[in-house]
Amino acid sequence: MANLLHGSITDSILKVYYEVYNELGAGFLEKVYQNAMYFELIARGYKGEAQKQIKNLFQKATYRRLFCRFTS
Numbered sequence: 001m002a003n004l005l006h007g008s009i010t011d012s013i014l015k016v017y018y019e020v021y022n023e024l025g026a027g028f029l030e031k032v033y034q035n036a037m038y039f040e041l042i043a044r045g046y047k048g049e050a051q052k053q054i055k056n057l058f059q060k061a062t063y064r065r066l067f068c069r070f071t072s
Contacts, residue, residue, distance in 0.1 A: 016040050 004010050020036045038050045 012044070012046075013041070016044070 016037055020033060020040060024033065024036060034050065038048075041048065
């Protein structure tokens with residue numbers, strides 16, 4: 001991931017994604033994969049909050065958006 005600003009972090013997160021998916025397989029709800037990735041990233045030393053709510057303004061209306069942010 002040489003061309004990305006945070007290539008090493010991106011690479012680590014993608015590795016966790018594939019490890020979780022390969023272990024669990026297909027067919028689960030998104031929340032199952034999210035929880036597995038969250039706990040695995042925490043176990044690897046990342047800090048973060050799952051599904052943190054933020055306000056997003058679009059065309060003068062407020063929407064709730066969800067995102068998951070991790071830092072090393």
